[in-house]
Amino acid sequence: MSGFFKSSIGRKYAMALSALFLMVFLLQHFAINILSVFSPDAFNEASHFMGTFWAVQFVLQPILIFGVVFHFVMGFVLEIKNNKARQKSYVKNNGNANSSWMSRNMLLTGAVVLAFLVLHFIDFWIPELNVKYIQGDMSGLLTDGEGFRYYEELVHKFENPLRVGAYVLAFVLLSLHLLHGFSSAFQSVGANNIYKKSMKGLAQVYAIGLPVGFIFIALYHHFNH
Amino acid sequence: MNLTLKIWRQKNANDKGKMVDYKINDVSPDMSFLEMLDVLNSGLILKGEEPVAFDHDCREGICGSCSLYINGEAHGPDRGVTTCQLHMRKFKDGDTIYIEPFRATAFPVIKDLIVDRSAFDRIQNAGGFISVNTSGNTIDANAIPINKHDADDAFSAATCIGCGACVASCKNSSAMLFVGAKVSQYALLPQGRVEAVDRVKNMVAQMDLEGFGNCTNTGACEVECPKGISLENIARMNREYLFANIKD
Ligand code: HEM
Ligand code: SF4
Ligand code: FES
Numbered sequence: 001m002s003g004f005f006k007s008s009i010g011r012k013y014a015m016a017l018s019a020l021f022l023m024v025f026l027l028q029h030f031a032i033n034i035l036s037v038f039s040p041d042a043f044n045e046a047s048h049f050m051g052t053f054w055a056v057q058f059v060l061q062p063i064l065i066f067g068v069v070f071h072f073v074m075g076f077v078l079e080i081k082n083n084k085a086r087q088k089s090y091v092k093n094n095g096n097a098n099s100s101w102m103s104r105n106m107l108l109t110g111a112v113v114l115a116f117l118v119l120h121f122i123d124f125w126i127p128e129l130n131v132k133y134i135q136g137d138m139s140g141l142l143t144d145g146e147g148f149r150y151y152e153e154l155v156h157k158f159e160n161p162l163r164v165g166a167y168v169l170a171f172v173l174l175s176l177h178l179l180h181g182f183s184s185a186f187q188s189v190g191a192n193n194i195y196k197k198s199m200k201g202l203a204q205v206y207a208i209g210l211p212v213g214f215i216f217i218a219l220y221h222h223f224n225h
Numbered sequence: 226m227n228l229t230l231k232i233w234r235q236k237n238a239n240d241k242g243k244m245v246d247y248k249i250n251d252v253s254p255d256m257s258f259l260e261m262l263d264v265l266n267s268g269l270i271l272k273g274e275e276p277v278a279f280d281h282d283c284r285e286g287i288c289g290s291c292s293l294y295i296n297g298e299a300h301g302p303d304r305g306v307t308t309c310q311l312h313m314r315k316f317k318d319g320d321t322i323y324i325e326p327f328r329a330t331a332f333p334v335i336k337d338l339i340v341d342r343s344a345f346d347r348i349q350n351a352g353g354f355i356s357v358n359t360s361g362n363t364i365d366a367n368a369i370p371i372n373k374h375d376a377d378d379a380f381s382a383a384t385c386i387g388c389g390a391c392v393a394s395c396k397n398s399s400a401m402l403f404v405g406a407k408v409s410q411y412a413l414l415p416q417g418r419v420e421a422v423d424r425v426k427n428m429v430a431q432m433d434l435e436g437f438g439n440c441t442n443t444g445a446c447e448v449e450c451p452k453g454i455s456l457e458n459i460a461r462m463n464r465e466y467l468f469a470n471i472k473d
Contacts, residue, residue, distance in 0.1 A: 004470045008399075008439045009429055009463050078439050082397035085330050085438030091231070091244055092323040094297030095396065098448035104396055106441060184442040190467065192460030 011078065016188035018071040019181055023206070025064055030210055033217050036154055044148035048140040051128065051150075072114050079107050102180035109177040116170030123157065158221040167218045171211040178207035226252045226318040230265065232277055233325045235334050242334065244323075254314035258301060259284060259291060261313055262324075278337040284309040286451065289386030292393070293338055294325040299390035299449045307388060307451045327393035331400070331435045342389050344435040345403060349387075351431035352424035353407045355416050369415055379413035382406045384452045391446035391454070397438030402446040404432050405458035412465050422469040429466055 004010040032050065036043040050056050095104055102109070131137050142149045158164055182203040186192070227250045235242030249265050256264070259281050266276035282288040291308040295301035301311045316322060324338065332340040357363060371379075383406075391402035408425050411417025417424070440459060447456050 004467075007429055007466070008401075008433050008437075009466045010470075011439060012463065013467065078441070082399075082438040082441075085398035085436055086328055086396075087330050088328055090294060090297065090325055090328055091233070092297040092325070095445070097298050097302070098394055098445040099396075099443035103441065103443035180442075187442045187456065187460055188440075188463065190460045190464035192457045 011074065012188045015071070015074050015078065016185040018067050018074065019185045020189075021063075021067045022071060023178070023182065023185070025067070026210060030213055034213060036151060037217060037220050040151040043154070044140075044150050047150035048148055051132065051140060052138055068117065072110060075107055075110050100180060102176050103184070106177060106180060109173045112173040113170060113177060116166065116174075119166060123163070155221050155225050158218055159225070161222070164218050164222045168215050171214050175207055175211035178211070179204070182207050226254060226313065226316065226320075228252055228261075228316065228319070229321040231321060231323045232338070234277070234337055235326075237336055238333055244325075252313055254312065256313045257284070257309055258293070258295070258311040258313065259309050278339050280339050281309060286310045287386060289388035289451075292327045292340060292342070292389055294323075294327055294393055296323050299327065299393040300388075300451055304448070305451060305453055307386075307390075310451075327389050329389075329392050329398035329437065331398065331437050332389060332392065340389075342387070344437070345387050345389065345400070347435065348400070348404060348428050348431045349407065352420070352427040353411075355411060355420060357416075366416065371414060375413045378457075379410050382410035382413070382454065382458055385410075385450075385454050386452060388451060390449050390451060392437060394445040394449040395438065395440070396443060396445065397441055399440040399446075400432050400435070400437040401440040401459045401462065402450060402454055402456070404428055405460075405462040406454045408462045408465055409458040412461060421465065422472055425462065425465040425469045429462075 005014055032043070032046045035046055140148050140150065142152060158167075183200065186199070227248070230247040230249060231244050232247060233242060234245045247265060249261070249268075252261050252264070259279070262277060262279060269276045280290040280292050282290045284291075286307045286309060289307065291300075293300065293308045295308065295311070300306060300308045301315065303311050303315050326332075326334050326338045326340050327342075329340075331344045332342055335341050385403060385406035387403065389403070392398050392400050395402075408428060411424060412421055442456070442459075444456060447454065
């Protein structure tokens with residue numbers, strides 16, 4: 001296997017595997033978030049478990065961070081290499097004639113998602129780290145000690161229309177990213193069955209359904225409280 | 226038809242080059258694109274100007290040399306054809322047509338619209354063959370039973386004419402459709418399996434060395450390929466490459 005990941009195809013595998021991992025993560029993230037619409041208690045329980053269970057915190061979370069960083073760094077590396085492969089561009093190029101806008105703008109849509117992730121980290125993750133590991137409060141309880149704090153925090157975050165707006169925009173771009181990315185990742189790992197009809201449908205269900213689901217959750221909490 | 230042509234002119238590999246405008250009148254819609262350029266060149270020669278250099282050989286869609294990027298697409302707006310098979314009826318009277326060479330760092334311009342595609346030959350030499358003893362005891366290929374589905378796929382892959390339209394159309398100048406086709410045409414047949422591991426490794430290594438970009442599965446190559454080579458061939462190459470690397 002020596003040199004595999006230095007080859008063009010090896011890099012494609014690496015890119016696709018990190019992307020597939022992120023897509024599984026996103027599904028899991030959605031599964032927990034949607035609980036907040038149906039049952040604040042269930043949402044609190046799940047959040048507390050994810051936020052305090054050691055295997056999630058110290059095994060899965062580092063893998064996730066590595067996965068995200070790897071994915072976007074690799075995205076930029078590939079972009080630079082690909083630009084080198086054509087130093088002089090065409091005077092007239094008709095990309096729309098042969099490929100989708102999404103497929104040609106993965107870096108752009110990805111970069112917007114990255115900007116959102118930075119915001120998301122500042123918004124949710126850093127306060128979380130602060131409470132748990134700096135202040136040392138692992139109880140997950142509200143300051144008055146009356147029940148878990150996660151649901152309250154979530155509802156509070158979605159009060160601000162600017163934040164909700166940024167959230168919606170980011171998920172629209174994520175949807176565009178995934179509309180190409182979902183099937184692309186399967187093609188990259190050699191599973192071209194994805195181009196068969198039923199798999200194309202699955203790609204659309206995931207790439208549109210999941211972001212719409214996240215947007216629904218944000219709007220639900222924004223207008224319902 | 227009367228047309229305006231905007232053509233890339235470049236004296237030699239080191240010249241900077243630029244787009245130059247030409248007017249051409251009374252073009253018949255039944256002309257092929259290359260015939261239209263022939264007419265333009267005759268006119269230029271009569272005027273004592275340097276004719277436009279472009280590649281061509283068979284003029285029937287089999288050699289793959291006619292490499293033009295026309296109005297932003299390899300081999301122009303028609304599908305499943307090379308430039309020599311493109312007809313002027315695909316254009317309208319009064320049209321402006323951009324004509325550029327295929328662009329890729331691995332395909333340097335030699336002159337005007339002619340590019341050097343010997344990178345493809347070097348990839349082919351790295352593994353696009355089978356080693357057969359031809360000293361009199363060769364077995365007839367037809368004597369080996371082959372699954373019809375595989376035979377058809379191998380045949381489709383083998384119709385690649387090495388024109389380079391896939392590279393030219395790809396936003397990343399990736400050669401993966403070409404290499405995928407060349408790897409697949411052997412990988413699907415028992416004769417090709419014998420050297421399959423080395424073949425895919427060597428051809429991909431050469432492809433990377435030549436400076437082609439990385440595939441991002443935009444699918445532009447498949448759409449622009451005059452022979453309809455399918456993206457399936459890239460997926461097959463990726464699998465072949467992974468398994469070849471696991472094996473040694
Ligand atoms: C952090 C910001 C991100 C950036 C900068 C980014 C950038 C990119 C780029 C440039 C590509 C194209 C590379 C290629 O096809 O070779 C890509 C592919 C992809 N991305 Fe992202 N991305 C980001 C986040 C995400 C997220 C959060 C997900 C999913 C939840 C995701 C899923 C995918 C998928 C599925 C692919 C296709 C992989 C493939 O074709 O092999 N990306 N990304
Ligand atoms: S794959 Fe198609 S476009 Fe690419 S070189 Fe072969 S025939 Fe030309
Ligand atoms: S000149 Fe041979 S394919 Fe066009």
